[in-house]
Amino acid sequence: MTTNKPKLLAPLLRCPNGPVDARDFNPDAKPGYPNGKDKDGDDLRTELEPLLDDLQERLFAAGTRSPQAPRVLLILQGLDTAGKGGTIRHVIGMMDPQGVHIHSFKRPTAEELAHDFLWRIERELPRSGQVGIFDRSHYEDVLIQRVDHLAPPEEIERRYGAINDFEAKLIASGTVIVKCFLTISRGEQKQRLAERLTNPEKYYKYNPGDLDVALKWESYMDAYSIALTRCNTDAAPWFVVPANRKWYRNWAITNLIIEALGSLNLGWPAANFDVKAERQRLEALPSK
Amino acid sequence: MTTNKPKLLAPLLRCPNGPVDARDFNPDAKPGYPNGKDKDGDDLRTELEPLLDDLQERLFAAGTRSPQAPRVLLILQGLDTAGKGGTIRHVIGMMDPQGVHIHSFKRPTAEELAHDFLWRIERELPRSGQVGIFDRSHYEDVLIQRVDHLAPPEEIERRYGAINDFEAKLIASGTVIVKCFLTISRGEQKQRLAERLTNPEKYYKYNPGDLDVALKWESYMDAYSIALTRCNTDAAPWFVVPANRKWYRNWAITNLIIEALGSLNLGWPAANFDVKAERQRLEALPSK
Numbered sequence: 001m002t003t004n005k006p007k008l009l010a011p012l013l014r015c016p017n018g019p020v021d022a023r024d025f026n027p028d029a030k031p032g033y034p035n036g037k038d039k040d041g042d043d044l045r046t047e048l049e050p051l052l053d054d055l056q057e058r059l060f061a062a063g064t065r066s067p068q069a070p071r072v073l074l075i076l077q078g079l080d081t082a083g084k085g086g087t088i089r090h091v092i093g094m095m096d097p098q099g100v101h102i103h104s105f106k107r108p109t110a111e112e113l114a115h116d117f118l119w120r121i122e123r124e125l126p127r128s129g130q131v132g133i134f135d136r137s138h139y140e141d142v143l144i145q146r147v148d149h150l151a152p153p154e155e156i157e158r159r160y161g162a163i164n165d166f167e168a169k170l171i172a173s174g175t176v177i178v179k180c181f182l183t184i185s186r187g188e189q190k191q192r193l194a195e196r197l198t199n200p201e202k203y204y205k206y207n208p209g210d211l212d213v214a215l216k217w218e219s220y221m222d223a224y225s226i227a228l229t230r231c232n233t234d235a236a237p238w239f240v241v242p243a244n245r246k247w248y249r250n251w252a253i254t255n256l257i258i259e260a261l262g263s264l265n266l267g268w269p270a271a272n273f274d275v276k277a278e279r280q281r282l283e284a285l286p287s288k
Numbered sequence: 289m290t291t292n293k294p295k296l297l298a299p300l301l302r303c304p305n306g307p308v309d310a311r312d313f314n315p316d317a318k319p320g321y322p323n324g325k326d327k328d329g330d331d332l333r334t335e336l337e338p339l340l341d342d343l344q345e346r347l348f349a350a351g352t353r354s355p356q357a358p359r360v361l362l363i364l365q366g367l368d369t370a371g372k373g374g375t376i377r378h379v380i381g382m383m384d385p386q387g388v389h390i391h392s393f394k395r396p397t398a399e400e401l402a403h404d405f406l407w408r409i410e411r412e413l414p415r416s417g418q419v420g421i422f423d424r425s426h427y428e429d430v431l432i433q434r435v436d437h438l439a440p441p442e443e444i445e446r447r448y449g450a451i452n453d454f455e456a457k458l459i460a461s462g463t464v465i466v467k468c469f470l471t472i473s474r475g476e477q478k479q480r481l482a483e484r485l486t487n488p489e490k491y492y493k494y495n496p497g498d499l500d501v502a503l504k505w506e507s508y509m510d511a512y513s514i515a516l517t518r519c520n521t522d523a524a525p526w527f528v529v530p531a532n533r534k535w536y537r538n539w540a541i542t543n544l545i546i547e548a549l550g551s552l553n554l555g556w557p558a559a560n561f562d563v564k565a566e567r568q569r570l571e572a573l574p575s576k
Contacts, residue, residue, distance in 0.1 A: 211573065
């Protein structure tokens with residue numbers, strides 16, 4: 001199980017410090033993927049399931065004991081069709097659903113808009129012992145909101161620092177953040193949109209608005225470049241996940257979660273009761 | 289895939305009408321399980337995954353279109369160690385987590401106690417297109433509350449009718465309810481509690497209070513008998529799932545969910561846009 005696993009994937013996917021251009025990342029790359037294993041498709045990922053399962057259960061167990069137990073927050077960002085939903089289905093789908101909290105952030109409601117942009121984010125944070133998954137996040141407030149001028153420029157400007165402060169606070173209170181930008185090429189996006197217009201079983205995933213967004217590709221690349229540059233802190237770095245190949249994307253994010261969970265070095269909680277006394281009490285329980 | 293599948297499992301697990309005694313159900317039974325397949329363990333369940341996946345996605349797709357789309361609510365009831373958590377892990381774990389809403393009802397908070405017992409239940413109902421899972425439910429309000437006299441007798445008495453009205457209302461507004469009583473034997477429960485006291489990795493699952501509850505076995509059997517008798521409506525019947533064998537329990541509940549989803553006869557939503565026009569617009573999208 002561990003033979004094909006690289007030492008650590010996180011350093012290979014970490015977004016470099018300093019100014020970056022989102023266009024410069026190669027969506028076809030496969031950092032850390034074992035040579036010659038391309039044809040294995042999903043096998044290398046599914047081999048990781050027992051390890052992921054063990055680590056998740058340790059986190060869950062810790063959460064049953066203390067509200068100060070750690071939590072993990074996976075933030076998925078990327079353009080339409082980049083594979084946020086597919087990642088949840090295939091990667092998070094390998095985990096015990098009891099320890100998972102998924103939230104998909106849509107267009108803000110009137111009530112959400114009447115609060116600070118982080119208000120609705122706070123409400124969906126994972127509890128102690130949970131793995132939280134954000135399908136889109138507070139980054140939309142500096143992405144679509146910037147591209148479509150949905151907030152005044154000075155408010156957008158304020159948000160980068162507010163996001164860094166917010167994430168620093170989460171980390172200080174015991175959250176490990178895994179922040180992923182799934183990067184695909186324009187050609188791949190076009191092909192995935194075409195699939196949704198070809199297969200009637202996929203019509204439901206298509207929205208004419210997706211195409212309007214796709215036409216703003218350059219503006220989104222600019223907005224992502226700024227977010228990747230300004231919110232790439234040591235405590236909560238961005239990971240850039242090449243996502244043209246779905247099996248690579250899924251394998252890579254599985255590894256990032258495993259590494260995040262592993263970094264917690266969680267043992268099993270000790271008994272918070274007298275084991276011998278309880279065994280004696282249990283002996284006395286009728287079995288019929 | 290369908291060769292080993294019984295025609296319909298639901299009628300075989302349906303709790304009989306009229307007065308029942310919860311002690312009369314055989315927790316070792318395997319209604320509907322193909323002869324000679326016992327040794328296959330989990331294989332028969334995992335074979336159902338593609339079918340479950342397809343049906344769940346149709347429900348999810350419907351939910352993207354209309355707040356009146358159907359929803360499914362799986363209610364899991366049973367004594368400690370009966371396998372509610374294991375069912376979620378193994379059965380719900382086969383589903384796309386994006387379409388699932390799980391809630392585990394614990395001891396009510398002060399705020400919950402200040403409302404009618406159904407208040408907290410309403411808040412956790414699945415949305416259109418979702419499969420909701422209740423790990424314990426409003427039935428606790430006529431089970432532990434009855435056994436431990438946590439509410440006045442006339443209030444407990446009122447609740448049976450209130451539950452039937454509530455469930456009828458859910459059904460009328462488009463919810464399919466799959467209500468399962470997982471039944472295990474005292475011997476099996478004792479053994480499962482013993483495991484939690486033997487394996488240090490399972491200590492976190494043990495609570496001395498579980499043993500106090502186990503000692504009230506007869507009172508719980510009485511309370512379950514009443515709930516099974518009085519809340520077994522044609523619209524929302526109880527299913528009694530023999531749960532001494534975990535692989536049977538998981539296989540059976542997988543089938544009940546599949547049958548519930550199948551009963552909706554959901555196709556794929558038609559395009560709510562002009563497919564040809566969108567294809568033409570897409571053609572014009574740059575691919576570089």
